[in-house]
Amino acid sequence: MVVFDNISKSFGNNVVIQNLNLNIKRGQFAVLIGPSGCGKTTSLRMINRLIEPTEGTILVDEQDVSKVNPVDLRRRIGYVIQQIGLFPNMTIEQNIEVVPKLLGWPKEKRRERVRELLEMVGMNPLQYCNRYPSELSGGQQQRVGVLRALAVSPPLLLMDEPFGALDPITRETLQDEIKKLQTDLGITIVFVTHDIDEAVKLADIIILMKDGKVIQAAPPEELLSNPAGDFVREFIGKKRLRANYDVDLVREIMNAKVFTVTKSKGFAESISLMRQRNVDSLIVTDDDGKFEGVIPVEKLREIAGKKVINTIGEIQPEKITTINLNAQAREAFDTILQEKLPYLIVVDSKNKVRGLVTKTSLVKALAGAVWGDNADDE
Amino acid sequence: MMNDFLATLHSNWDRLVGAFGAHVQIALTAVAFGAMIAVPLGIALTRYPKIGQKVIAVLSILQTIPSMVMFGILLPFTGIGRPTAIIALTLYSILPILRNTYTGISDVSDSYIDAGKGMGMNGRQILFRVELPIALPVIVTGIRISSVYIISWATVATIVGGGGLGDIIFIGVARHNHAMILMGAIPASLLAITTSFIVGRIAKAVTPRGLRRERAR
Amino acid sequence: MLIADWSEIIERILVHFQISVTGVALATVVGMIIGITLTRFPKIATPALSVIEVFQTIPSLAMLSILLIFLGLGNNTAIMAIFFYSLLPIVRNTHAGILSVDPALLDAGKGMGMNSFQVLFKVEIPNAIPVILSGLRISLITAYGIVTISVLVGGGGLGRFVIRGIQMQNMGVMLTGAIPIAAMALLTDLLLNYLEKRMTRHNRSSRTA
Numbered sequence: 063m064v065v066f067d068n069i070s071k072s073f074g075n076n077v078v079i080q081n082l083n084l085n086i087k088r089g090q091f092a093v094l095i096g097p098s099g100c101g102k103t104t105s106l107r108m109i110n111r112l113i114e115p116t117e118g119t120i121l122v123d124e125q126d127v128s129k130v131n132p133v134d135l136r137r138r139i140g141y142v143i144q145q146i147g148l149f150p151n152m153t154i155e156q157n158i159e160v161v162p163k164l165l166g167w168p169k170e171k172r173r174e175r176v177r178e179l180l181e182m183v184g185m186n187p188l189q190y191c192n193r194y195p196s197e198l199s200g201g202q203q204q205r206v207g208v209l210r211a212l213a214v215s216p217p218l219l220l221m222d223e224p225f226g227a228l229d230p231i232t233r234e235t236l237q238d239e240i241k242k243l244q245t246d247l248g249i250t251i252v253f254v255t256h257d258i259d260e261a262v263k264l265a266d267i268i269i270l271m272k273d274g275k276v277i278q279a280a281p282p283e284e285l286l287s288n289p290a291g292d293f294v295r296e297f298i299g300k301k302r303l304r305a306n307y308d309v310d311l312v313r314e315i316m317n318a319k320v321f322t323v324t325k326s327k328g329f330a331e332s333i334s335l336m337r338q339r340n341v342d343s344l345i346v347t348d349d350d351g352k353f354e355g356v357i358p359v360e361k362l363r364e365i366a367g368k369k370v371i372n373t374i375g376e377i378q379p380e381k382i383t384t385i386n387l388n389a390q391a392r393e394a395f396d397t398i399l400q401e402k403l404p405y406l407i408v409v410d411s412k413n414k415v416r417g418l419v420t421k422t423s424l425v426k427a428l429a430g431a432v433w434g435d436n437a438d439d440e
Numbered sequence: 441m442m443n444d445f446l447a448t449l450h451s452n453w454d455r456l457v458g459a460f461g462a463h464v465q466i467a468l469t470a471v472a473f474g475a476m477i478a479v480p481l482g483i484a485l486t487r488y489p490k491i492g493q494k495v496i497a498v499l500s501i502l503q504t505i506p507s508m509v510m511f512g513i514l515l516p517f518t519g520i521g522r523p524t525a526i527i528a529l530t531l532y533s534i535l536p537i538l539r540n541t542y543t544g545i546s547d548v549s550d551s552y553i554d555a556g557k558g559m560g561m562n563g564r565q566i567l568f569r570v571e572l573p574i575a576l577p578v579i580v581t582g583i584r585i586s587s588v589y590i591i592s593w594a595t596v597a598t599i600v601g602g603g604g605l606g607d608i609i610f611i612g613v614a615r616h617n618h619a620m621i622l623m624g625a626i627p628a629s630l631l632a633i634t635t636s637f638i639v640g641r642i643a644k645a646v647t648p649r650g651l652r653r654e655r656a657r
Numbered sequence: 658m659l660i661a662d663w664s665e666i667i668e669r670i671l672v673h674f675q676i677s678v679t680g681v682a683l684a685t686v687v688g689m690i691i692g693i694t695l696t697r698f699p700k701i702a703t704p705a706l707s708v709i710e711v712f713q714t715i716p717s718l719a720m721l722s723i724l725l726i727f728l729g730l731g732n733n734t735a736i737m738a739i740f741f742y743s744l745l746p747i748v749r750n751t752h753a754g755i756l757s758v759d760p761a762l763l764d765a766g767k768g769m770g771m772n773s774f775q776v777l778f779k780v781e782i783p784n785a786i787p788v789i790l791s792g793l794r795i796s797l798i799t800a801y802g803i804v805t806i807s808v809l810v811g812g813g814g815l816g817r818f819v820i821r822g823i824q825m826q827n828m829g830v831m832l833t834g835a836i837p838i839a840a841m842a843l844l845t846d847l848l849l850n851y852l853e854k855r856m857t858r859h860n861r862s863s864r865t866a
Contacts, residue, residue, distance in 0.1 A: 500846075501842075501843060501846065504798045504801070504802075504839070504842035504843065504846060505835070505838070505839055505842070506801060506802035506805040506806065506816075506819075506838055507802065507806070508802075508805050508806055508808075508816060508819050508820070508823075509805065509819055509831070509834070509835040509838060509839070511823070512819050512822055512823045512831040512835065513828075513831070513835065515823060515826070516826070516828055588713075588714050591716055592715075592716035592717050592718075592719075593716075593717075594716075595716045595717070595718035595719060596717070596718055596806055596809075599809070599820065599823055600823065605719075606718055609718055609719065609722045610809065612722065613722055613725065613809065613810055618726045621722045621723065621725065621726060622723070622726075624719070624722070625716075625718075625719035625720075625722050625723050626719075628715075628716045628718070628719040629714070629715040629716060629719045629720075632714045632715060632716055633711060633714050633715070636714050
């Protein structure tokens with residue numbers, strides 16, 4: 063899908079890319095990573111010709127990009143940047159329809175597409191279409207930034223540290239979303255980051271760069287298990303060696319921002335909250351916050367189709383396994399692995415919901431155990 | 441004093457209306473010409489920031505020349521009369537509009553330009569859909585500053601026979617007629633204050649809704 | 658070609674300068690006091706600034722001629738007009754300059770045991786000086802223009818040559834006034850700009866050090 067054939071780039075006497083060869087296959091999630099100044103962003107920006115290479119050829123879809131009008135090229139390739147860059151003078155709808163408009167789509171088709179896209183990420187079109195970027199949180203803004211890039215269904219999406227400015231929890235949600243979008247839509251993504259955790263989580267192939275050269279290009283498992291040389295080992299390890307407190311207890315690895323509803327909450331309101339927070343099951347508590355069970359979204363839909371429901375309390379929630387927040391983290395690992403659960407609800411001694419342990423939190427903690435740290439505050 | 445003023449006002453009403461009309465006409469023409477020159481020039485200069493800075497520096501120096509001197513310098517070339525006034529005032533109105541156009545457009549965050557380019561907008565589309573809408577309130581503020589200056593300096597245009605409210609003030613000063621002075625000075629002041637207020641409102645009105653909240657913070 | 662004798666030119670330059678500086682100096686004293694006071698009363702700051710802004714909107718010849726009614730023909734009228742025009746840049750810049758002082762510096766000052774007067778004179782005002790200088794520069798250059806025009810209400814600056822030149826249609830006479838005015842404006846601009854930059858640099862380096 064994207065081929066770098068012997069690409070070099072210098073700014074004056076400063077060589078930033080040297081004889082770079084890459085082959086990113088269709089449908090791959092390729093992550094360019096490396097220390098700052100390694101040339102990862104320059105490489106990305108050469109794909110849509112925001113920067114022109116000094117030497118070599120870049121092929122997108124077997125077509126030499128230097129032979130394509132840059133404006134036409136860019137309209138066919140999605141582009142997402144760290145600063146988000148939603149136009150502040152345009153509404154969410156106007157932002158998303160920028161490229162469709164440039165391509166002359168009729169109004170009805172554009173409207174429909176905007177609605178479709180917003181619904182895809184669980185944002186209610188009625189609620190968001192006429193809002194302005196400044197009225198949205200950073201996470202929502204970047205969600206729209208991604209939608210804007212996907213508006214004309216480009217087969218290729220370029221993302222330049224898209225989640226770098228977001229808080230850790232939002233970042234994780236958006237990572238999950240983009241991975242899911244990429245798989246569902248079967249698109250190719252070239253993604254720049256400096257966060258190895260992010261790379262490991264998202265990539266089909268990680269391209270580790272240094273001083274304008276590729277040091278290792280491999281799937282995450284291979285990169286972790288078989289690092290090519292000291293630099294790679296150091297780069298993977300560095301971030302995890304900074305802090306060194308032990309991971310003993312569940313409370314230390316759980317995600318404390320958990321979305322719950324009480325039984326007395328209205329049904330319609332809960333549904334809309336679920337959409338907003340983009341969660342796929344409701345964690346139900348009684349009025350004191352004590353855990354009652356969970357209701358998966360499928361069940362909600364099924365029941366909603368059959369009878370009129372006023373409050374959440376009318377639906378019998380499913381009991382699932384919980385774990386105490388002061389339990390050993392190891393116990394959480396074992397439970398999740400043995401019972402093949404997507405997540406565990408963390409409760410305190412009064413059975414109040416306090417957090418959530420997900421597979422991601424496990425991977426992080428596990429990585430911490432291997433490399434001696436669980437920090438991911440990058 | 442008050443009676444005196446009203447009597448003068450009454451007997452000179454036609455003259456006042458004529459002078460006021462002339463004043464508005466001179467100022468409006470000068471600011472309109474100024475904007476027609478300054479806005480495109482300001483936009484063009486953002487494309488060459490090195491020259492842009494220098495042009496603005498040179499114009500800032502020219503701007504420090506008192507208006508009376510500027511009228512005097514132009515006089516031998518353009519003669520006594522309204523054209524001299526309009527030409528001099530047009531020159532003065534350029535700088536504030538030019539400077540605000542230049543900074544307004546230059547201050548548009550690079551991330552918007554990068555996003556626009558990356559999505560396949562061409563230069564003209566970025567200018568008209570992104571840069572100008574975001575910079576418009578700043579440009580209009582430049583027009584407001586220019587208008588206030590120009591209304592002020594148009595009073596001095598009387599020395600080159602430009603007409604306007606300066607004529608009335610000048611007659612009042614020459615005849616030591618206080619009522620006459622006020623009859624020129626008060627309308628001129630009100631004209632400047634009202635214009636400033638109205639154009640200020642326009643600047644607010646053209647601020648894209650999505651930016652109002654951001655700027656208010 | 659001697660358009661006016663040198664002594665008259667020198668005298669007019671001095672008068673021109675003297676009137677401008679007197680008006681601006683008056684405005685500096687009053688303006689800084691108002692500006693500092695406004696930082697202590699944030700609620701009235703915005704309305705107060707808009708009221709002062711109205712002064713600046715009044716056309717210069719209108720202002721001069723209205724003041725003439727109260728102060729009569731002569732230089733006092735020009736000084737007073739300059740005072741009113743200079744007030745806004747100085748009040749606004751003092752106000753903004755003091756508000757922009759890094760709160761950490763204020764804390765440091767208080768932490769070292771300064772009282773509020775000491776904080777004002779040792780921390781806030783020194784930090785605001787570059788911004789105040791910028792207001793001073795704008796005020797002085799505006800003042801030269803007002804003094805020039807003030808010849809129309811009996812003022813005695815270089816405007817005399819300009820008006821004489823215009824009336825006589827004599828470019829030489831006019832330039833005898835115009836060139837010194839332009840030179841004064843240019844020199845003031847360069848000098849105060851330089852001072853401003855130097856002080857900003859000084860402040861910046863001391864901040865990062």
